[in-house]
Amino acid sequence: MKAPLTAEAAAALVPEGSSLMIGGFMGVGSPERLIDAIVARGIQNLTVIANDTAMPGKGIGKLISAGAVSHLIASHIGLNPETQAKMISGEIVCELVPQGTLIERIRAGGVGLGGILTPTGLGTEVEEGKRKITVEGRDYLLETPLKADFALIGAWQADYVGNLCYLLTAHNFNPMMALAGATVIAEPEAIVPVGVIPPDGVKTPGVLVDHLVIRG
């Protein structure tokens, strides 16, 4: 059983300079209160691994605006002009990764694989600096695993064991990131008694979750 923390107490676990995986897709499924609490701490030099940086004022966009992020690994920043400007100015070092490759790299980190071979990116800028490996006559890029100090997960329901479920398109990167963070902090919309979420309804087993954030 996990005693839930306030968003502030959870944010206080994150040291300056940490690497964070943060769930969400254009802010949908992102842990907003945790993000707010990290912004409020004023820490800097974070590495963020996420699909995107949403837009200014929303989700990960708030961390970008606050100047908290020095490194970013993402697939798309096109809807956040601040992220683009900070990348161009050099304030944020940004690695852009195809979305399908990004989620597989996170999964590989989480499930103990040394990498995966994907055809995505072959013959494009994405292949620069990467090993090409031929399997059964076809070329693939070797893409390496990603892990992070923390995974910040936005969920719908949790129980006090830490089991999580997600709603509709708010799943996105959350279930795989919950495997790949050394410390996993989940911000659910509701926490229900153990037994309310049936075994077949669990998307992230509670054993992966280190901390739950209380309802806002």
Next chain:
Amino acid sequence: MKAPLTAEAAAALVPEGSSLMIGGFMGVGSPERLIDAIVARGIQNLTVIANDTAMPGKGIGKLISAGAVSHLIASHIGLNPETQAKMISGEIVCELVPQGTLIERIRAGGVGLGGILTPTGLGTEVEEGKRKITVEGRDYLLETPLKADFALIGAWQADYVGNLCYLLTAHNFNPMMALAGATVIAEPEAIVPVGVIPPDGVKTPGVLVDHLVIRG
């Protein structure tokens, strides 16, 4: 919408010499009626990819007893003495694969990866004939994808779109195999109207399923 077939009609789609992925773990979650119907056809020379061969009289064990299988890729055959005897006599050519590697190879085949790197099997008999690849100073075995002509899936509920869900430990290999068969035939315990299974309850999207078998 998919008009369900009888098990016999579905089995008739499978030519002699086909490769079949068959879900189930010691028979739990295996499509028993499809297996019975394939046995009844008397076809031979099948390649079966599955976690195990259950035991004589149960699940895949029935295909083994019937002499239908000439090639087997599995992780464990210890509870089926017939499979062991046929492997030793040479009647079945058997490739034994670590269970975690087997499910990742099936997944890789299903999701278009050229392979995965795993530490499992390094320094053991499993590494024979395989490429070793070093990533960040650690060695891994390159394991290649598996696909099959057919995936035979045992499910709990289906709807007429083909969406599937599974019960408890009857998930096992089924969800990944549903990605990796060129033709996917699902045998659910019940078929419900479209809309009964909520979007968040779907474990295998119906777009992956080619044929549904009617209730027995």
Next chain:
Amino acid sequence: MDAKELIARRVAREIRPGMLVNLGIGLPSMVANYVPANSGVFFQAENGVIGLGARPPEGMEDPHLTDAGGGFVTAVPGAASIDSAMSFGLIRGGHLDVTVLGGLQVDEAGRLANWKVPGRMVPGMGGAMDLVTGAARVIVAMQHSAKGVAKIVPECSLPLTSTRRIDLIITELAVIEPTAAGLVLREIAPGVTLDEIHSQTTARLTIADDLREMPLG
């Protein structure tokens, strides 16, 4: 009919009952308007839904259900929620029957560039590279040229999205099929002349023997 509607209508004719289809944001997303609701087509949004439905009425939006552009959508009966690993598993694994994407350039080898204009537009590739690499069929839906500059070119000058030869280019002027032998002009939009097409195209085009007028509707 304006150019975008014409393109969307023509693309819709490529979509057959029961297909799984991904529509890019912008012009490609308009294609859904011209696919019959009873066709059994499932639209996928790569952020995690199969069975994308129309925009909900005002006040009935759900913040947990959006398309890949972040816009509110609904789900049709039989829809499925999936996470990003499954979503791109479907895409990369060849389970997606058709993807319709916008384009900046397509070249004579049928290669698409649509994700970056160095020094000017660096949004990241999002799902585009996986979609173009993995979908069973890739249709590029775009305006034929951009302010007088050809987009169908001998060789892409912009960074490629994939080296995979895409399957069809549909513009407001023409339908062009990339083949191993180069680009084949298959259809001309009503009222458009061959000269107009050539004047807005720098790539070499082969005229199909059975060149026809673009069917719409």
Next chain:
Amino acid sequence: MDAKELIARRVAREIRPGMLVNLGIGLPSMVANYVPANSGVFFQAENGVIGLGARPPEGMEDPHLTDAGGGFVTAVPGAASIDSAMSFGLIRGGHLDVTVLGGLQVDEAGRLANWKVPGRMVPGMGGAMDLVTGAARVIVAMQHSAKGVAKIVPECSLPLTSTRRIDLIITELAVIEPTAAGLVLREIAPGVTLDEIHSQTTARLTIADDLREMPLG
């Protein structure tokens, strides 16, 4: 107390509240009997359940809920069903705190052989290789010797399960810790002498400075 119960009781002391634990079939599965129900320990069965419970009463079995040996089980409150990809993702990814497995041989390098006796027993490795490679902590629970033949040996003659050095060997005679410097004898079962251990062990053993009697109960 018979040898198996003694081993299971001693292994249970290695399991701390809140851990995720996988027990192999046979002797290791007995360990669950000695872990307090209120300890917050979750047992995983690699066929796809986290939160494995006791065997159900007769007539209350569910054919969809079994352990990795195919035996009927129940699920505790807070249990989760997972597919094989997630199950082995947890195992390989280091999320499993402890696995307890049987052994045929363990050698001075701490390497385990437990899946094959060439020409005699070729059942396949099942999940054993992933468990030994991936679990945070690997405990081998086995009888000290087999019909007079040592199982703790200088070098495994049977095919290895993994080259990973396992963390602890627990037998009815002793607790032995494989270290970078070799096998260290840490505990002796009540009433057992050093001579008895040496007579059933062909591997070289270092005696721990703080050698103690095996605590049980």
